[in-house]
Amino acid sequence: MEDYSYTKAPVREMMLSKRFEIRQSKKGRAVMKCAVLDDYQNAAMSMADWSVITDRIELNVYHQHFDDEDELVAAIEDCEIVVIMRERTPFRSGLLKRLPRLKLLVTTGMRNASIDLVAAVEQGIVVSGTRGGGEGTTELTWALILGLTRKLVQENEALRTGGPWQSTIGVDLSGKRLGLLGLGHIGSNVARIGQAFGMEVAAWSANLTADRAAAVGATLASSKEELLASSDFISIHLVLGDRSRGLIGARELNLMKKTAYLINTSRAPIVDQDALIQALRSSSIAGAGLDVYEQEPLPADDPLRTLPNVFATPHIGYVTEAAYRNFFRGIVEDIEAYLNGSPINVLKPQV
Known part of the structure; x- marks a missing residue:
């Protein structure tokens, strides 16, 4: 047939x-x-x-x-x-x-x-x-975090090509603060896994309540700005809409610690892409783990393909x-x- x-x-x-x-x-x-x-x-x-x-x-x-x-x-x-x-x-x-x-x-x-x-x-x-x-996006979020903090691409490439044996020092997760923008189904699962790593978990979104955050072991941040300024990792788990589009711009990225990482497995337009590229180029944040882009497939000459502090995957969270x-x-x-x-x-x- x-x-x-x-x-x-x-x-x-x-x-x-x-x-x-x-x-x-x-x-x-x-x-x-x-x-x-x-x-x-x-x-x-x-x-x-x-x-x-x-x-x-x-x-x-x-x-x-x-x-x-x-x-x-x-x-x-x-x-x-x-x-x-x-x-x-x-x-x-x-x-x-x-x-x-x-x-x-x-x-x-x-x-x-x-x-x-x-x-x-x-x-x-x-x-x-x-x-x-399924839970693929939750799992990929942690793959991006671990890939960034343990420099897995760099270390794997060195091992395969005969490069230096151990050239980086990993970033610990235990004791760090995980800040979640959005605490829906995926955000909640990310929160629980963060606790298993020994992280302090905080969250913020426009309508999030302290009780809802506490239900998954997180604390409610007093504001978006407080969450960005105090977290070692910011992971985005929001639906793209009028309120979330451009939610993270140059001002917000400048609030983050220089040692902090931004993870986006949600939707690219939530973050101002030009501002993000500038923040990564200037090392005003430590790095970014990305699975979503404003144009997909990502153009061959897009700087996100080559920036050394970006760990990127081709929108495979749900795959x-x-x-x-x-x-x-x-x-x-x-x-x-x-x-x-x-x-x-x-x-x-x-x-």
Whole structure:
């Protein structure tokens, strides 16, 4: 039933991707064209059972990112269903208007700031999300912290290339202050792990209460400024919105200790990127652990790729087996529900 074929045609024709197609319904049902975008790891087809819908859709899976909107439109303009992975490809009003046949847009997660939900509603497009992600972002937060403080990239590279045996001195976590901007599900888990390392944990967000902080063993900072000035590590776990966009700028970075580290596994626009690069270049903070960027994939000439006090990963916080299985299972369920006339997990514009 599965027909895989490969092509070496230019990106406009096939994006150098594996193509998976079911061309006609064996049960006589109408067949809708569906595209899965940005399947970087070639995981979409193996992480869920698509057989429940493959007689009702013609499916194309694209493994490489479309940098050019014209190329993207050429690939998916005849699709009624499009599946996107988080914010890898934004769907703003301008793009949506170029896709008049689009009826269902499925995104992983129940929140995606890169989709213009107002424009989608106006165009009659149903936007569905998926539930369940896993704990990958929590775990990656600590991977970034440990990578920075123990200089793991530098020491590993030296070991592999015959460089100096032991050239750095690690930074201890025990006894240090961990400051959390945001104490939701991920922030709370990060807080508990911080305590296991023997750290003092404090937190702040606009609506956080002392009782809520105490429930996960943290203390409530009196202000954002106090948290920044007193913490040895600042880790961001906020939802991107009007109140959080640009929350950390040059003034806030200047409040941090010169020995402090900034960790961002949330969303890049929460931090002023120009101000962050300047702070890292001038060593006004010790370093940064980053998994999110304003432009993804990160441009080849972006300074965050080369600054020595940055430990960076390509937005892989949510990229784990558990999360992918939950996401793609939810994607199939969303498509099946839509095809059955009863969409589920529908995302609507916030009033």
